[in-house]
Amino acid sequence: MAATRSIKNKHREPRQKKNPSMATLPTPSRRRKPRTLATVSAILAVLLVISVVCLLLVSSNTWRAFQQVVSYETISVVNEFPHDPQAFTQGLLYAGNDTLFESTGLYKKSSVRKVALRTGKVEKLQKLDDSLFGEGLTLLSNRLIQVTWMxxxxxxxxxxNLSKLGTFNHDMKDGWGLATDGKVLFGSDGSSTLYQIDPQTFKAISKQVVFYKGHQVHNLNELEYINGxxxxxxxxxxxxAKISPKDGVVVGWILLPNLRKELIEAGNNAIDVLNGIAWDAEQERIFVTGKLWPKLYEIKVSPIKSKIEEGMAEQLCLRKPFQFL
Known part of the structure; x- marks a missing residue:
């Protein structure tokens, strides 16, 4: 480059005097090209950062599921109440004044019913068509809302009076569970997806895949909204599973194996799985039962004091996706 400059200088024309009447034209800057490259590089760097951030946001549920501190809790029984052993419980809710509402399943036996808590007596019953299989149930604005299986x-x-006011269509692939926070509906369809649903249009507002330590939690069933x-x-x-509705991450597990075990040991061999959660917000009471269970339980939840073995929750609480026969 030095030799080139010297040759150019050697053959340079004699400098002419400036004409004050002529405007001086700006000479092109030799640094413009490097500046352009720097700008392009900066833009590419910004785009790369944006892409990485978007990628992280897409996988944020999985990441938070790994980082989230999870509680592990057990239960003690506060009270036991009679429950119809013919009720294939699919949805359960507490409506005040020691009154429960329950949705039951099975073809030709599905219903919505009003039940007295302390006696288990069915006070009102609305039967579904024989071709329908009742599922999740919730209460919003003095309306009972029920979904059906398949x-x-x-x-x-x-x-x-349990009279039918109308029907609706929803965006879930199937009807399994329903709950509400008083503003939106939460729904499950037996997959690992938790839906938030507009109660006026019944269209999905959001869908969140539920994760626990990087594992999808499949087979979400009956739902209840409790303290956020x-x-x-x-x-x-x-x-x-205790799920954060903000991001779908499991924040805690409640383990209840003793309830079903004790019922079977007492000779109730025809019972099915645990299903049914109801919340009395006023008195802060939690009720649970199961399909074809002869009892409904008021329970108290408390932390497990002993150390949880690695992988125990995965073994007890996670299952492969439910397959239809």
């Missing part, structure tokens, strides 16, 4: 439609009932969390029965287990 269907994308559901029913709305009057709270007082969505509690979900996990089908074919004795576990209740």
């Amino acid at each position: 269907q994308t439609n559901g029913f709305i009932y009057d709270l007082k 969390e969505v509690w979900a029965n996990v089908f074919m287990t004795d576990c209740i």
